[in-house]
Amino acid sequence: MPIPSKPEWSHIPAHARHVMLCTGPRCTQRGAQQVWKVVRNELLAAQRMETADGVLLTRTHCQFPCNLGPVATVYPERCWYRIASADDARRLVREHLVAGTPVSALLLNGDTP
Ligand code: FES
Numbered sequence: 001m002p003i004p005s006k007p008e009w010s011h012i013p014a015h016a017r018h019v020m021l022c023t024g025p026r027c028t029q030r031g032a033q034q035v036w037k038v039v040r041n042e043l044l045a046a047q048r049m050e051t052a053d054g055v056l057l058t059r060t061h062c063q064f065p066c067n068l069g070p071v072a073t074v075y076p077e078r079c080w081y082r083i084a085s086a087d088d089a090r091r092l093v094r095e096h097l098v099a100g101t102p103v104s105a106l107l108l109n110g111d112t113p
Contacts, residue, residue: 013050013056014051014052015050015051015052015054016052016053016054016055017055017075017076017097018058018074018075018076019056019057019072019073019097020058020063020072020074020075021035021039021057021059021060021070021071021083022059022060022069022070022071023036023059023060024061024062024063024066024069026062026067026069027062027066030084031070031085032069032070034086035070035072035086035088035089036059038086038089038090038093039057039072039089039092039093040057042089042093042094043055043057043093043097046093046097046098048093048097048098054097065080068082068108070082071083071108072092074092074096074102077102078109079096079102079107080107080108080109081103081107081108082108088106091103091105091106092106
């Protein structure tokens with residue numbers, strides 16, 4: 001059976017930051033799907049989805065600190081976040097992903113950056 005293909009699947013999407021949002025089983029039970037929807041909608045509204053100054057948003061499996069979820073990691077800053085509500089998701093987008101300032105109140109690894 002041939003592997004499906006589209007021309008756009010030959011390119012790395014434009015982005016300045018890579019956000020990996022856990023949608024593993026524990027984070028999903030803690031609301032990760034709703035967090036993903038809010039982050040995605042806020043990025044689209046800000047015109048920062050897969051743009052040169054924007055974000056590549058990737059859903060992942062377990063990133064391991066399940067008890068602290070829903071977990072999102074942001075690179076290149078190496079920030080680990082707990083995004084526990086729609087309000088947290090909006091803060092992540094507006095303060096870090098658009099304005100460029102990590103949201104210290106949501107960080108799991110408070111010593112970073
Ligand atoms: S399920 Fe998200 S960190 Fe484990």
